Amino acid sequence: MAIPFKYNRRSLLIRRVSNSMTVGAIAIVVGVFVAAMAIVGGLDSAIKDSSSPDNMILIGRGADSEANSFIGADSEANSFITLDQLDALKFLPAIKRDGAGNPLVSPELAEQIFMPAGDTLDNLPIRGVLPVSTQIHEKVRIIAGRMFAPGLNEVIIGKLILNQYPGCSLGADLKVGRRIWKVVGVFESGGSSFESEVWGDLHSLQEDSRRGSSYNSIRLKLVPGADVHALIERCADDPRINLQAKTESEYYKEQSGIAANLRVLGLLVTGIMASAAIFAAMNTMYAAVSARTSEIGTLRALGFSPLAIMTSFLAESSALAFAAGIIGVILALPVNGLSTKFNGGAVSAPTLAFNFHVTPAIAIQALVFAIVIGALGGWLPARQAMRVSVVNALRRN
Numbered sequence: 111m112a113i114p115f116k117y118n119r120r121s122l123l124i125r126r127v128s129n130s131m132t133v134g135a136i137a138i139v140v141g142v143f144v145a146a147m148a149i150v151g152g153l154d155s156a157i158k159d160s161s162s163p164d165n166m167i168l169i170g171r172g173a174d175s176e177a178n179s180f181i182g183a184d185s186e187a188n189s190f191i192t193l194d195q196l197d198a199l200k201f202l203p204a205i206k207r208d209g210a211g212n213p214l215v216s217p218e219l220a221e222q223i224f225m226p227a228g229d230t231l232d233n234l235p236i237r238g239v240l241p242v243s244t245q246i247h248e249k250v251r252i253i254a255g256r257m258f259a260p261g262l263n264e265v266i267i268g269k270l271i272l273n274q275y276p277g278c279s280l281g282a283d284l285k286v287g288r289r290i291w292k293v294v295g296v297f298e299s300g301g302s303s304f305e306s307e308v309w310g311d312l313h314s315l316q317e318d319s320r321r322g323s324s325y326n327s328i329r330l331k332l333v334p335g336a337d338v339h340a341l342i343e344r345c346a347d348d349p350r351i352n353l354q355a356k357t358e359s360e361y362y363k364e365q366s367g368i369a370a371n372l373r374v375l376g377l378l379v380t381g382i383m384a385s386a387a388i389f390a391a392m393n394t395m396y397a398a399v400s401a402r403t404s405e406i407g408t409l410r411a412l413g414f415s416p417l418a419i420m421t422s423f424l425a426e427s428s429a430l431a432f433a434a435g436i437i438g439v440i441l442a443l444p445v446n447g448l449s450t451k452f453n454g455g456a457v458s459a460p461t462l463a464f465n466f467h468v469t470p471a472i473a474i475q476a477l478v479f480a481i482v483i484g485a486l487g488g489w490l491p492a493r494q495a496m497r498v499s500v501v502n503a504l505r506r507n
């Protein structure tokens with residue numbers, strides 16, 4: 111026979127001060143958990159949203175990202191590509207073409223420049239592209255101003271860096287390398303990492319950075335039903351190409367490893383804080399058991415089993431924690447949509463701007479986390495309540 115929940119409700123209302131302190135402690139832990147997971151979710155989303163299911167990226171052999179891939183540098187770690195090799199790549203049958211029959215292949219040059227950000231310097235990514243790039247990066251859309259004109263010192267900037275750095279505003283002059291570039295547009299890209307970049311004309315950037323006719327990545331769009339595995343092997347084995355090819359989904363999945371590391375760090379921090387909250391809940395429930403010893407004896411005399419008493423106290427502790435979890439989630443909701451920056455802790459890594467993402471999944475995880483805290487904090491006190499002697503409890507009364 112189970113103890114009616116109204117008994118637990120009355121007990122929770124009686125000890126308002128101690129319960130409120132426990133709720134506050136758990137709510138803070140849950141709030142930190144939600145904020146940490148929102149950072150991880152936002153970073154992971156910004157990286158993975160950069161991909162398109164029918165796009166492929168090619169980078170230098172031995173390179174693991176655009177940042178350290180230089181197609182055109184004659185070294186063991188990176189492959190060398192000529193214009194003839196790029197032309198050979200364009201005519202592969204797996205590559206989609208536009209209405210005029212032109213292959214949807216976008217050679218790109220990703221560079222970084224130091225930009226002041228308060229007391230520090232950020233690595234601002236700048237990407238050189240051709241007009242065809244917008245047909246491959248289909249999420250890119252101009253939201254203010256216009257697209258840059260090829261051959262001119264014009265750039266467009268991602269919306270997440272708008273007004274974040276000197277020169278990063280519509281109509282402003284941006285100093286990059288040896289040139290002054292006019293910011294003529296602002297673009298969005300579905301929340302992807304491209305929104306942290308500056309885009310300009312490929313040939314102008316090559317000339318400014320003295321790269322000649324070199325690139326560090328090539329993007330291409332596949333025809334429906336293309337044999338991806340065969341194309342990857344062709345790009346690696348064909349001596350005219352000799353590049354490592356990956357689908358964008360696979361590439362950005364590999365790049366999102368930093369988000370997984372942040373998730374582990376966030377769980378570690380909240381786990382340490384949760385231990386304190388568990389002790390707070392445990393202290394509250396021990397006090398409850400001590401104050402209600404006579405009540406426990408009466409319940410046992412009325413025929414309630416030790417298991418029913420233990421379950422009742424666990425339910426009480428979990429309900430307290432669940433209420434704290436709801437409060438913690440509500441307290442953390444204002445961080446949703448806030449923008450922040452991250453560069454992976456590496457000097458050479460590009461700075462990535464992204465938004466916090468508080469998703470329903472994170473909210474549910476936070477509530478489960480709160481209930482676990484409550485259950486762990488209430489376990490030992492509940493066992494003590496279960497073992498209370500009926501005779502001793504009634505004698506104490």
